[in-house]
Amino acid sequence: MATEIKAPTFPESVAEGSVAAWHKKAGDSVERDELIVEIETDKVVLEVLAPEAGTLAEVLAEEGDTVESEQVLGRIGEGKAAGGKADKADAKAEKGAAKADKPAAGGKQHEVKAPTFPESIQEGTVASWNKQVGEAVKRDEVLAEIETDKVVLEVVAPADGALVEIKAEEGSQVESEAVLAIFAEGAGGAATAADEPPAASADDGASDEKVGDKILAPAARKLVAEHDLDVSRIEGTGKGGRILKEDVQKAVKEGSAKKAAKPASGGAAKAAAAAPAVEGERPEKRVPMSRLRQTIAKRLVQAQQTAAMLTTYNEVDMSEVMALRAQYKDTFAKTHDVKLGFMGFFVKAASEALKRFPDVNASIDGTDIVYHGYQDIGVAVSTDRGLVVPVLRDTDSMKIADVEKGIGDFGKRARDGKLGIDEMQGGTFTITNGGTFGSLMSTPILNPPQTAILGMHKIQDRPMAVDGKVEIRPMMYLALSYDHRMIDGKDAVRFLVTIKELLEDPARLLLDI
Structure with missing residues (x-):
C-alpha cells in the first residue's frame, strides 16, 4: 500500500510554498525519517521526511512547483528499489577494498553545508564550532551554529x-x-589521530598555529588576539602543551599574561616624557558587530526615519497589584508551577485596552491600514546577542498563568538561541520592561510595522497626594510611543489611561469591566 508524502502544515502567515529540491528520485530507496524533499516559503525552508521506509514510487510535485499546506507531494511504495541501498552498500564496500591507501577511519565523506537561508537573509556568521576535527560525533549531533540577523541555526552531523x-x-x-x-x-x-601524523593530529586541530614553542587552538588564538596577550606566559593544558580556550580565559582572569610595555627610544622617548603621565591600563578591544545587532540597529533607525513617532507618559499606582501578588504568589506557584510576576497583569491589561482602541492594535502597510481582530503581543527579551521580541498569540484568551509560562519559556529559549523565526513575527503590539534593569523613565522605539509600544519601568516609592493626604506609594512611570500617522494623541492618552485604571483596580481585569 502506497504512503502519501505531504507538505508540512504552513503557519497562518504563509499561504503557499515552492518545491525547492527533491533529494530522492522515483525508484530510489528511502529510510524512515530520511530527508526526501525541501519546501521553500517566503520565511523559512521546511524539510519533509519520509513517513515510512520503502521506495519512492511517484513524484507529484516537481521542483519549482507551487504547493499548499498539507498538499500531497508524492507517494512511497513498499520494498526496496533495484540497485537500492543494499546494492549501493555492496558497491561501496568493493570500492573501499580497492582503495588500499585510504585510511581506515575515512568512510564516506560528506560536505557539511550551511542551512538554506530564507529569502530575507543574505548571509550568516559562524558563531561557534561545537566539535573539532577528529572528534567523534553521533548522527544529528550539533556540529556548528550559524548566527543570522534573526535566529541562530544549528548544523548537525549527517551520520x-x-x-x-x-x-x-x-x-x-x-x-x-x-x-x-x-x-x-x-x-x-583516537582512530583518526592514529592515522594522522603528530603535527596534524585530531587533538591538535586542523588550523592550530605555532607561536614560538607554543601551539594555539583556533579559539585560543582568537582570544589571545582580542586581549593582546603574551603567549609565552600562558601555560597550555592540552595534548603536548597545546593552549586551549580555557587556558587563555584563565590567564585573562588572573592577569598573568599581559604584555610588558615596550621602552620608547630617541624622539619617541622625548615626546613621551613631555606628555602627561597616564596611570593604569587603557585597554581597547575591537570586535565585529553581530548580525542580530546589525539588524536591530537598522530597524531602530528605520523606525525613527519612517514613522511620526511621539511618546506620552503616565504613572500607575502599583499598590493593588503588589498586594494581590503578595497574597497569592505562593498558592499561584503551587497551582501553576510558575512564579506570579508583574508582566502577566500588564499583558492582560494591554489586551483589554487594545480591544477598546483598535487603532492602537492596527498596522500600516504602504498606504493601507490593517486592523487586526486579535491581540498578538510581543514581549521584548534581552539576550547576550541582543534584543529579540517573541510574540504571545491571542493574549485576550490567555490566563495570567499562561502568560507567565509563555514569557518564561521565551526567555530561556531566547538566551539559548532556540527561538524560531515564526515566533518573532506577526505581533500587533509590543511591551518592553526597562524596569528590570533599573530604568525609571525611557522612550521606547516602535517595532515596525506596529504602531505602538508600551514601556514599563522601575517601581519607585514616591510621596503621593491621596484624599488630601501625603502617602508613600509604589509608583511606576509608563510610556507609550505611537505612530502619529495612525494614532491621534487623544486616543494614545486614553489608551494609556485605560491601562493605568485596569492596573490600579485589577479586579476589573478579572470581572471584564
Missing part, C-alpha cells in the same frame, strides 16, 4: 563519524548552503 576538515572558521561570513566542513562517516577520535 556517525568525525570532522575531517573545517573550511569556515568561527567568525567567518557564509552564504546559504556554503560548504562549512568535510565530514567522514565511521570512527573518529
Whole structure:
C-alpha cells in the first residue's frame, strides 16, 4: 500500500510554498525519517521526511512547483528499489577494498553545508564550532551554529563519524548552503589521530598555529588576539602543551599574561616624557558587530526615519497589584508551577485596552491600514546577542498563568538561541520592561510595522497626594510611543489611561469591566 508524502502544515502567515529540491528520485530507496524533499516559503525552508521506509514510487510535485499546506507531494511504495541501498552498500564496500591507501577511519565523506537561508537573509556568521576535527560525533549531533540577523541555526552531523576538515572558521561570513566542513562517516577520535601524523593530529586541530614553542587552538588564538596577550606566559593544558580556550580565559582572569610595555627610544622617548603621565591600563578591544545587532540597529533607525513617532507618559499606582501578588504568589506557584510576576497583569491589561482602541492594535502597510481582530503581543527579551521580541498569540484568551509560562519559556529559549523565526513575527503590539534593569523613565522605539509600544519601568516609592493626604506609594512611570500617522494623541492618552485604571483596580481585569 502506497504512503502519501505531504507538505508540512504552513503557519497562518504563509499561504503557499515552492518545491525547492527533491533529494530522492522515483525508484530510489528511502529510510524512515530520511530527508526526501525541501519546501521553500517566503520565511523559512521546511524539510519533509519520509513517513515510512520503502521506495519512492511517484513524484507529484516537481521542483519549482507551487504547493499548499498539507498538499500531497508524492507517494512511497513498499520494498526496496533495484540497485537500492543494499546494492549501493555492496558497491561501496568493493570500492573501499580497492582503495588500499585510504585510511581506515575515512568512510564516506560528506560536505557539511550551511542551512538554506530564507529569502530575507543574505548571509550568516559562524558563531561557534561545537566539535573539532577528529572528534567523534553521533548522527544529528550539533556540529556548528550559524548566527543570522534573526535566529541562530544549528548544523548537525549527517551520520556517525568525525570532522575531517573545517573550511569556515568561527567568525567567518557564509552564504546559504556554503560548504562549512568535510565530514567522514565511521570512527573518529583516537582512530583518526592514529592515522594522522603528530603535527596534524585530531587533538591538535586542523588550523592550530605555532607561536614560538607554543601551539594555539583556533579559539585560543582568537582570544589571545582580542586581549593582546603574551603567549609565552600562558601555560597550555592540552595534548603536548597545546593552549586551549580555557587556558587563555584563565590567564585573562588572573592577569598573568599581559604584555610588558615596550621602552620608547630617541624622539619617541622625548615626546613621551613631555606628555602627561597616564596611570593604569587603557585597554581597547575591537570586535565585529553581530548580525542580530546589525539588524536591530537598522530597524531602530528605520523606525525613527519612517514613522511620526511621539511618546506620552503616565504613572500607575502599583499598590493593588503588589498586594494581590503578595497574597497569592505562593498558592499561584503551587497551582501553576510558575512564579506570579508583574508582566502577566500588564499583558492582560494591554489586551483589554487594545480591544477598546483598535487603532492602537492596527498596522500600516504602504498606504493601507490593517486592523487586526486579535491581540498578538510581543514581549521584548534581552539576550547576550541582543534584543529579540517573541510574540504571545491571542493574549485576550490567555490566563495570567499562561502568560507567565509563555514569557518564561521565551526567555530561556531566547538566551539559548532556540527561538524560531515564526515566533518573532506577526505581533500587533509590543511591551518592553526597562524596569528590570533599573530604568525609571525611557522612550521606547516602535517595532515596525506596529504602531505602538508600551514601556514599563522601575517601581519607585514616591510621596503621593491621596484624599488630601501625603502617602508613600509604589509608583511606576509608563510610556507609550505611537505612530502619529495612525494614532491621534487623544486616543494614545486614553489608551494609556485605560491601562493605568485596569492596573490600579485589577479586579476589573478579572470581572471584564
